[in-house]
Amino acid sequence: MEFVIGFDVDEVIIDVGQALFDFFNTKFNSNFSKEDFIEFDFHSAYGITKEQTIEYLLEFYQTEEFQGIVPREDALEYLPKIKSLGPNIRIDLITSRFGDDAKKAAYNMISNYFSDDIRQIHFAEHSSSNYGRKHQILESIGARVFVDDHLLNVADASTVCEYVFLMDQPWNRDAGVISKYFPDGFPDNVEVIHSIKDAYYKIDKIYNV
Numbered sequence: 001m002e003f004v005i006g007f008d009v010d011e012v013i014i015d016v017g018q019a020l021f022d023f024f025n026t027k028f029n030s031n032f033s034k035e036d037f038i039e040f041d042f043h044s045a046y047g048i049t050k051e052q053t054i055e056y057l058l059e060f061y062q063t064e065e066f067q068g069i070v071p072r073e074d075a076l077e078y079l080p081k082i083k084s085l086g087p088n089i090r091i092d093l094i095t096s097r098f099g100d101d102a103k104k105a106a107y108n109m110i111s112n113y114f115s116d117d118i119r120q121i122h123f124a125e126h127s128s129s130n131y132g133r134k135h136q137i138l139e140s141i142g143a144r145v146f147v148d149d150h151l152l153n154v155a156d157a158s159t160v161c162e163y164v165f166l167m168d169q170p171w172n173r174d175a176g177v178i179s180k181y182f183p184d185g186f187p188d189n190v191e192v193i194h195s196i197k198d199a200y201y202k203i204d205k206i207y208n209v
């Protein structure tokens, strides 16, 4: 039986972070850094509508900066190690990327860096829609473990996966923000990790019990 592990892409396998803020800062003559975002809320930070945010994101996805982003070093080193834990390990990516440019960049990343390690990529709908949300995909592929940086996705996934790891980022650290998604604190199957290396050691323990 396959042991399915799901990974989010942005801010987990690759750090889009600063490139994205640089793009918006140029547009809006602002000076935000990744660390300023204690809650992931682009449109209110820049005083624009959600529709405008999507428009700008589609533009950002076309840039060389975005298309040329290399995966995080810990992902390059440890995703293959996770895959090598056993013959029945299957790694799938589940991402909310939208638009052809962002999808193309994701396919390129897999074929350039992880062609032996990643089985499949699934494109989820935006978290505001009820159809094709990440946890529905996770359930349909039978993922036992999932790694994501967004609290909403982690909260949803914790209802369908055995283990969910929250990749530490500025927008998921603040106690007040966390309590919006987890009023009673993290459930037992949710843990914070700081790297794909952390994920490797935790998955190794789960897999080898």
Ligand SMILES: [Mg+2]
Residues within 6 Å of the ligand: 008, 009, 010, 011, 012, 148, 149, 150
């Ligand atoms: Mg993400």
